[in-house]
Amino acid sequence: MDPQTNQPIESGPTGPLSPFILRYMALIQSQGYARSSQPYHLTLLELFDAWLARRHMPLDRISEELVAEFLDQRVRTEWVHVSAPATMRRLLAMLRDDGVVAAPVLTLSLIDQAVAKYERFLVGERALSPATAVSWIAFVRRLLSEKFGDGPVELEKLNASDVIAFIQRHARRYGSSYARKLVASTRSFLRYLHYKGLHPQDIATSVPRVARWSLSALPKHLPADQVKRVLKACDRRTPLGRRNHVILLLLARLGLRAGEVIRLRLEDIDWGHACLLVRGKAGRSAQLPLPGDVACAMAQYIRRDRPRCDCRSIFIRDYAPLDGLSKANSIAKIVWQALKNAGVKSARAGAHLLRHSLATDMLSRGASLDEIGEILRHRSADTTAIYAKADLKALRSLAVAWPGGAQ
Numbered sequence: 001m002d003p004q005t006n007q008p009i010e011s012g013p014t015g016p017l018s019p020f021i022l023r024y025m026a027l028i029q030s031q032g033y034a035r036s037s038q039p040y041h042l043t044l045l046e047l048f049d050a051w052l053a054r055r056h057m058p059l060d061r062i063s064e065e066l067v068a069e070f071l072d073q074r075v076r077t078e079w080v081h082v083s084a085p086a087t088m089r090r091l092l093a094m095l096r097d098d099g100v101v102a103a104p105v106l107t108l109s110l111i112d113q114a115v116a117k118y119e120r121f122l123v124g125e126r127a128l129s130p131a132t133a134v135s136w137i138a139f140v141r142r143l144l145s146e147k148f149g150d151g152p153v154e155l156e157k158l159n160a161s162d163v164i165a166f167i168q169r170h171a172r173r174y175g176s177s178y179a180r181k182l183v184a185s186t187r188s189f190l191r192y193l194h195y196k197g198l199h200p201q202d203i204a205t206s207v208p209r210v211a212r213w214s215l216s217a218l219p220k221h222l223p224a225d226q227v228k229r230v231l232k233a234c235d236r237r238t239p240l241g242r243r244n245h246v247i248l249l250l251l252a253r254l255g256l257r258a259g260e261v262i263r264l265r266l267e268d269i270d271w272g273h274a275c276l277l278v279r280g281k282a283g284r285s286a287q288l289p290l291p292g293d294v295a296c297a298m299a300q301y302i303r304r305d306r307p308r309c310d311c312r313s314i315f316i317r318d319y320a321p322l323d324g325l326s327k328a329n330s331i332a333k334i335v336w337q338a339l340k341n342a343g344v345k346s347a348r349a350g351a352h353l354l355r356h357s358l359a360t361d362m363l364s365r366g367a368s369l370d371e372i373g374e375i376l377r378h379r380s381a382d383t384t385a386i387y388a389k390a391d392l393k394a395l396r397s398l399a400v401a402w403p404g405g406a407q
Contacts, residue, residue, distance in 0.1 A: 015053030020100070021045050024091055031321035032307055044087055047075075062101050067092060090321075110153040111144045121192055127283035129259060131328070136185035142170070143186060155198045160206035163190065167208050179210045220348035221356040227252055230335075230354075233342035239305035240318045244334045246301045247315060249294045251335065251354040254278075255376050258328035258351035264314040269298070278377070286377050 021042065028041055051070055052059075067088045075084050095101040108116065115137050122133040143166050144153060163186065171179040187207040193199035222230070231248055235241035250256045250264075260278050268277040274290045290298075298314075307316050313324025325331070332350040339349055346353060359372050 015049035016057070016059040017045060017049040017052060020095065021049065024094060027094055028320070030310065032309065033320040041087055044084060045091065048088070059095070059100055060102065062092065062095065064092070064104065111141060111148065114144060114153050114155065115141050118189060118192055131259070135181065136188065139182050139185040140189045143189070155193055156200060158199065158203065160203050163203060163206050164208060171210070176210060183207055183210050220346065220353060221360040222344065222346060222353065224361050226344050227354065227357050229342040230338045230344055233338045242301050242305050243315060244338070246297045247331060247334055248338055248354070249297055251351055252358060253291055253294050254288055255355045255358045257355065258331035261315065261331055262325050262328065265312045266302070266314055267312065280377055
């Protein structure tokens with residue numbers, strides 16, 4: 001029965017897809033799709049099955065191109081409630097996992113081939129996170145596209161003039177943060193070329209520097225009383241509110257980064273020793289003590305509110321398909337919403353705000369910079385040194401009297 005017209009579409013699934021429809025329905029049930037949406041998924045697959053049967057199309061011929069032909073304007077517009085393209089992508093991925101449909105043969109451009117090798121280097125040898133690697137290769141792809149276009153990619157022909165002109169063209173378009181990422185990724189790629197023998201010279205030294213004075217800014221932070229207001233702002237009457245409260249506790253009490261929260265897995269919790277394994281930057285990990293209130297809130301979330309699914313991530317999305325949070329921006333949105341609910345205004349509203357607030361609060365309570373660096377897992381003492389500027393009382397005692405009296 002077609003949910004759109006209440007008319008029967010076929011006497012039943014009779015095409016090559018028939019044996020796999022129940023398998024798909026079990027898949028979306030395990031991923032937490034609402035029962036009310038499942039009949040629409042089923043009917044869409046029956047439509048596709050009948051479409052294949054009318055064309056005498058064998059199952060192993062299914063591809064993105066064939067799916068696009070099926071998803072004409074009528075299907076796209078009439079099946080928005082289940083997102084027909086997403087349903088078909090999920091079906092195609094399932095059939096490929098089952099070995100029924102062959103993986104697509106990708107034809108990469110010369111630039112994409114060069115970029116893919118660099119990405120594997122960043123993730124495999126430099127231990128960058130996939131998300132960081134993706135952001136860096138975007139700059140590299142732009143550099144190569146502007147230099148070589150659709151022609152041969154002769155990496156050894158990159159020169160200092162090309163690099164300087166590229167940086168000057170794009171650095172001025174955005175803020176200093178963008179410019180620093182542009183410079184860092186370009187310099188890294190050029191060093192990679194020389195290291196791998198793809199360029200005879202190390203032209204990374206030709207990349208201009210972005211002006212950034214060490215310790216020039218105060219870390220943005222919240223006073224301790226405002227942090228408490230933010231933590232109380234979550235509506236703990238709902239499963240989503242309780243999940244977000246645990247995330248905020250980890251940011252505020254342990255100083256975790258957004259990516260570290262996302263990477264937490266169920267097996268990282270050592271309940272017996274009240275410890276948490278945190279996977280940080282560049283593949284580094286550390287065991288952190290788990291405070292009692294954080295452990296209690298986390299245990300309640302896992303036992304009562306965490307959706308049942310195959311994913312091992314601790315924090316699961318609140319909508320189907322049920323999977324772990326995957327982007328640091330999702331953590332930043334949780335912090336932003338908590339600040340808004342608490343009526344707290346801040347020049348910075350990301351996950352690092354609570355990390356900075358923890359450090360400055362520790363400093364005000366007498367903790368040393370070494371202790372703060374250990375909790376925040378800084379590799380260099382210089383990274384922690386910026387928090388010394390937040391201790392205005394201590395700095396005031398070092399101030400030299402103004403010549404000629406007070407001003």
